Amino acid sequence: MAERYYIGKAHWGSILRGWMEKYTILAPQRAHKSLHIQPVTQDHLTSIVYDEARAAQPLKSFLLPPLEEVVGKEPSENEKPWLFLGIKACDLSALPILDQAFGGDFADPLYQKRREESMLVSSDCTQPWETCFCTLVGGQPFPTKGFDLNLSKVWDGFVVEVGSLRGKALLDGHDEVIKEMVKEEAEALEKMRKETVKRVDQQNREFKFTKPHREVVSAHWESEVWKEHAETCVECGACNHACPTCHCYFLDDVTRKEFVKLRGWDACMYSGYAVTAGGGTPRPRLFERFRNRYFCKFNYLDKNYGMYGCTGCGRCIEGCQGRIDMRAALKDLAKA
Amino acid sequence: MSRLKNPYESQKAVIEKIVPETPGIKTFVVRPKGKFSFHCGQFAELMVAGVGEGPFAMSSPCFKPEVLEFTVQNVGYMTARLHQMKEGDVVGIRGPYGNGFPLKDFHGKEVLLLIGGVGFPPARTLLYSLLQEKHQYKRIILCYGARTPQDIVYKYQIEDFRKKIELHLTVDKADANWKEREGVVTVLLDKIKVDLRNSVSVVIGPPIMMKYGTLKLLQVGYQPKDIYLSMERKMYCGIGQCRHCMIDHYFICKDGPVFTYEQLKDLPDIWE
Numbered sequence: 087m088a089e090r091y092y093i094g095k096a097h098w099g100s101i102l103r104g105w106m107e108k109y110t111i112l113a114p115q116r117a118h119k120s121l122h123i124q125p126v127t128q129d130h131l132t133s134i135v136y137d138e139a140r141a142a143q144p145l146k147s148f149l150l151p152p153l154e155e156v157v158g159k160e161p162s163e164n165e166k167p168w169l170f171l172g173i174k175a176c177d178l179s180a181l182p183i184l185d186q187a188f189g190g191d192f193a194d195p196l197y198q199k200r201r202e203e204s205m206l207v208s209s210d211c212t213q214p215w216e217t218c219f220c221t222l223v224g225g226q227p228f229p230t231k232g233f234d235l236n237l238s239k240v241w242d243g244f245v246v247e248v249g250s251l252r253g254k255a256l257l258d259g260h261d262e263v264i265k266e267m268v269k270e271e272a273e274a275l276e277k278m279r280k281e282t283v284k285r286v287d288q289q290n291r292e293f294k295f296t297k298p299h300r301e302v303v304s305a306h307w308e309s310e311v312w313k314e315h316a317e318t319c320v321e322c323g324a325c326n327h328a329c330p331t332c333h334c335y336f337l338d339d340v341t342r343k344e345f346v347k348l349r350g351w352d353a354c355m356y357s358g359y360a361v362t363a364g365g366g367t368p369r370p371r372l373f374e375r376f377r378n379r380y381f382c383k384f385n386y387l388d389k390n391y392g393m394y395g396c397t398g399c400g401r402c403i404e405g406c407q408g409r410i411d412m413r414a415a416l417k418d419l420a421k422a
Numbered sequence: 423m424s425r426l427k428n429p430y431e432s433q434k435a436v437i438e439k440i441v442p443e444t445p446g447i448k449t450f451v452v453r454p455k456g457k458f459s460f461h462c463g464q465f466a467e468l469m470v471a472g473v474g475e476g477p478f479a480m481s482s483p484c485f486k487p488e489v490l491e492f493t494v495q496n497v498g499y500m501t502a503r504l505h506q507m508k509e510g511d512v513v514g515i516r517g518p519y520g521n522g523f524p525l526k527d528f529h530g531k532e533v534l535l536l537i538g539g540v541g542f543p544p545a546r547t548l549l550y551s552l553l554q555e556k557h558q559y560k561r562i563i564l565c566y567g568a569r570t571p572q573d574i575v576y577k578y579q580i581e582d583f584r585k586k587i588e589l590h591l592t593v594d595k596a597d598a599n600w601k602e603r604e605g606v607v608t609v610l611l612d613k614i615k616v617d618l619r620n621s622v623s624v625v626i627g628p629p630i631m632m633k634y635g636t637l638k639l640l641q642v643g644y645q646p647k648d649i650y651l652s653m654e655r656k657m658y659c660g661i662g663q664c665r666h667c668m669i670d671h672y673f674i675c676k677d678g679p680v681f682t683y684e685q686l687k688d689l690p691d692i693w694e
Contacts, residue, residue: 156430192661195426307690334665337430337475337658344471345514347430352664360656360666363476363498366629368655368669368694382665389671 089254090267094243097263102131105256109169109205112148114141123148126171137212137239140174140399144330146184149200150351152327156196156337158346167203174211176220176399178232180330186391187333205256206249208233212282217400219290219413223299225398227282240274293413295420299394302420303384307377309422315415316376318408323353325379325402325410331387331395334359354379380415429661432469432514433458438489440509443575447540448505449481449493454515459487462525462547463652463680466517467660468492470507474500477657477675480518481543483550490515493543493575519660520679523548523624523650532561532616536635538607538627539568542575544652545626553586562587563614567607567631569594590614607631608638618643626652633693636683649683653692 093101105111106128113134114121121141126134148168181201188197211218211227220227229236234253238245245267248254257264287294295302306312326332338348352359355375361367369375387395396412403411439451460466462484469475476498482491496505507513533552537545545564552562564583568574570593583589590610592603603609607627623644625635632651639649653674655667662676670689672678686692 157428157432187663190662192429192659192663193426194430194663195428198426333663335658336664336666339469339472339474345432345434345469346472347432349430352666354665362654362656363501366694368691381670382668386668386671 089248090272091246091248091257091264092240092243092267092271093246093260093264097260098244099131101257101260101263102126103128104259105169108166110166111169111171113171114138117142123170134172136172136209136237136244139211139213139215139218140176140401141172142401144180144328144399144401145170145173145177146180146330146333149184149197149204150188150333150335153348153350154196156194156347156349167205168200169205169207171207171209172237173206173208173229173233174399175208175226175229176211176218176397177330178206178208178229179225179397180399181232182393183331183387183391183395184333205235205252206233207235207237207253207256209237210239210279210282212239212278214282214286214289215400215404216289217403217411218286218398219293219400220398221283221286222290222293222413223394223396223398226279227286228279238275238278240271240278245271245275290413293417295417297420299384299396299416300388302416303380306419306422307381309419311415311418311422312373312377312380315410315418316373319355319372319376319410320407321355321357321372321375322407323355324405324407325412326353326355327351328401328405329395330397330399330401331383354382380412430516430659432467432475432516434512435490435515437507437509437511437513440507443493443577444573446497447493447495447573447575449491449575450504450507450513451482451489451491452513452515453489458490458515458518460484460518461522462551463522463544464518464520465544465660465679466490466492466515466519468494468504469514469516470500470503471512471514473503475514475658476500477519477654477660479544479547479652479679481546483554484547485551485554491543493540493546495540517660519675521677523551523680525551528552528622529558530620531559532563532621533559534561534563534614534616534621534623535565536607536611536623536625536627536639537564537566538631538635539573540575541626541628541631541652542566545624546576546579548624549583549587556586560620561616563590563616564588565590565592565607565610565614567592567594567610567627571597571600588614606634608634611638611642616642622648622650624650624652629654629693640683646684646687647682651681651683651686652679653681653686654679 111126188194208229233249236247336352383395435452435454441449465479596604657667658664662673667674
């Protein structure tokens with residue numbers, strides 16, 4: 087049984103200030119029409135958006151920055167570790183892929199350090215974007231695992247679920263403001279969650295199909311659907327870069343310093359992505375690169391890491407210059 | 423937290439000798455400054471500091487890892503710079519990566535190597551290993567094809583190898599002095615009789631050669647599980663992270679570079 091408490095909003099500020107002594111808090115804040123994860127300062131504690139929907143950036147922007155020195159960089163000491171606040175389920179559920187890719191025999195020390203040190207205080211999604219489709223790919227708009235604490239905004243406060251021992255330790259010293267969750271709060275929480283699920287389901291009605299995604303994609307190596315949906319693609323790589331699970335990178339030695347190595351985000355949609363020194367490439371045509379992305383998401387990553395490379399966050403749809411909608415492409419494949 | 427080793431970091435290695443092989447190919451003999459050991463068929467990321475890295479199979483014996491040889495064709499930005507380097511210059515290496523050849527599975531069998539062009543380097547490492555325990559193998563056959571007589575690598579070793587193994591040579595285009603076969607490498611298979619119930623074959627070379635080489639071996643009667651392929655694709659990390667070298671869900675760098683045709687035969691576009 088999940089360990090849940092209730093904390094009223096009046097006490098929240100003092101908890102945040104306590105966290106700020108030990109951590110750099112990174113949380114979604116409003117920027118134009120979207121939410122951006124930004125550092126939180128004492129002056130704008132109130133501008134944190136806990137509920138609503140996922141932020142524009144995926145978590146990998148922090149754990150695996152777009153460009154950084156992986157060799158030659160002096161380890162930065164004395165910096166406060168991060169505490170991510172208000173992270174949504176679609177970002178949390180991407181982490182097991184990154185953890186496996188950057189763990190194991192050749193674990194990346196930079197990723198591992200950030201991952202181990204960072205606290206994850208997630209929160210429920212309440213107002214999904216039009217592009218959100220987590221429930222189509224087996225997800226839910228509220229976190230069930232992978233967090234240290236999870237916050238669900240209920241009335242004038244939060245239902246706080248403990249997800250780890252170190253998460254529980256974040257509540258140390260606040261005993262007098264932490265109350266056991268009562269039945270009414272639990273009911274309000276369930277009602278809110280059901281409503282959000284219903285809303286995500288509702289907005290994705292036309293894209294729903296019953297066969298497993300892996301089957302739908304794998305059965306259609308040869309299909310006109312790839313060509314049709316790739317038609318408006320301008321190969322900008324936004325879908326790759328915005329995706330919370332995409333993690334392809336290039337290594338670059340081109341610097342003036344000896345034995346320095348940069349790692350940067352690459353994108354399998356780029357025509358040069360797999361081009362060898364001799365000029366050959368396994369995917370010279372755009373539709374082949376487009377198809378490869380879907381096969382990677384719903385077949386290869388599943389075989390490599392036991393899960394789909396899509397959490398339904400919808401960032402690839404939101405960021406697409408060519409208005410390509412993954413849901414529509416998948417639906418067309420399922421119909422084919 | 424325990425300090426993890428940085429998997430992207432190269433160690434320095436000094437170029438001790440450079441052997442010109444063909445107009446576009448050189449062998450670099452390098453001595454790593456730190457520890458290095460490998461199995462035959464594995465590869466390393468060779469780095470020209472400030473320029474770039476590339477995956478290359480060691481072409482020297484794996485039982486002499488103090489000094490490594492890399493035979494490199496000048497085809498791109500990084501290899502062009504490497505070809506300009508001099509003896510005494512320092513390169514970076516990291517590795518070894520990949521699985522290498524499963525030599526134990528070859529024991530007691532007739533081993534046929536079907537090799538094209540600059541696919542010889544990893545094959546030479548394999549040959550050294552096979553010859554070191556020659557009694558373990560019923561036969562060792564090398565079929566090597568190059569474009570022209572000038573494009574043959576390790577020319578100075580050919581006669582020595584011929585004394586120790588069955589060796590057949592061909593070139594796509596002969597010249598006046600050429601005394602061996604002419605034609606693509608698969609023509610060499612026509613005259614060779616092997617015991618198919620007890621044989622393995624290894625194919626290494628450029629993609630088009632690997633494709634037709636494999637098809638020919640199947641035609642001869644080799645089973646897909648007995649055909650070993652050393653695959654190649656664009657690669658950055660070498661450690662199963664960056665996903666550039668994938669064939670379907672396989673990382674060539676980590677699950678390969680050596681695959682049986684059985685593993686790959688049902689996957690689309692493996693030869694591209």
